[in-house]
Amino acid sequence: MQYFSENELVVPGQILSDNPRQSGFGTYVREGKVYASVMGFAKSINGVLRIIPVSGRYRPQRGDKVLGIVSDVKPNAVEVDIGGETTAVIKPHERETTPLKIDIGDCVLAEVKATGLKGIVLATEGLQKIPSGILISVNAAKVPRIIGRKGSMLQVLRRETGCDFWVGRNGLIVVNGPDPAHEFAAVAAVNMIEREAHTSGLTERVIQMLRKMLGRGDEDSSN
């Protein structure tokens, strides 16, 4: 039997179910019953109970594209601060002839190759060094909304502000635009999405706000 309604906000210790086999992410089993271990929205997906946490530090998952700042360069590894629980490392292949051309303080975009006891390892394939831009930090839980369905929100942001965006799943975002006014407008838009992530009709309001911000002193647009 389930003791919660779908999408209910549950708190740690709250009973969820009698069936210990249903225990999924964010739950635990005690005396044959399933309880919540974090605060979040409870969901039942294919008979497995999961909690989508509403808070907490970013927990890297395999395959996530993350943005980070290089915090240390060691002989056999590069440490990257991705704002998560621990720093991530990039391990260049052995006998690599051309060493990675990255330095402390560089901003990089990379995919998470592995997580676990040995730490978070980032892939060297597809590693991107970001040349310049404004670095902003948002709640990692809101990143999917900033990207939008199949990247729709990002497309809107790119089109309206003319800026380049690098979005990390960990909540770090770099904006690089033609001039400061456009960049600031882009930052304002991202902050607005983060603040109002749970509301509907957001895309429309973002477009309106951007046009209002950039309308003045910008070509001819007055809509």
Add this chain to the structure above:
Amino acid sequence: MKIRLINENGLRVDGRRPDEMRRMRMEVGVLEKTDGSAYVELGGTRIYAGVIGPREVHPKHLELPDKGVINCRYHMASFSVDERKPLGMTRREIELSKVIREALETVVFLEEFPRMMIDIFVEVIQADGGTRTAGITAASLALADAGIPMADMIAAIAVGKVDGVLVLDINEEEDKYGEADMPVAIAPHLNSIVLLQLNGRMTPEEVDKGLEMAQKAVQKIHQMQIEALKRKYRVEPEGLET
């Protein structure tokens, strides 16, 4: 002359009945630079709690390979008491940091954070009795706000004995001039006592009765904790799928 703490109508110095708690107020997510935070007001007692982490262990030698560590600091502001409290950690603060840490360690799933550390800061802004119990209540809220997995939340309250009467939630005067002070912290869903101290003298029957009173009050406090948490995250998630 002896100070009377219970008047002829059976009321206490601040006009409460023996089994009445002081007004309690809670708020979650009050500090921006922490991962989770809470503010708890219990009568004249005011406490902020902040949680940072999980993050890498510092100093490194405290690190454990199979589970995380909790670093807890209970601290009173210099202006929180009548006579200025000197700077730095006093013996009392070091002890309370330890008992609060041990109470919280029983519910947090530390094995999920090997080689990591969770920092808990409990800052007493104004003290009027019951700071350790309000501190645990606040720290537990802050942990939940920080999204740290735990088996249950913790709610705590003190029971005391003044003028031979068992009273709930004693304040500063009752603590100073009363006969006993017994702080109790309980994990309500687990139904287990995670902190129990006793200062003064009580008979075994009085301890049982006191625990019963505390249990009832803890249920109330726990409900308030849940409400405080839900108040912050009222919104429904929408459009979260990519």
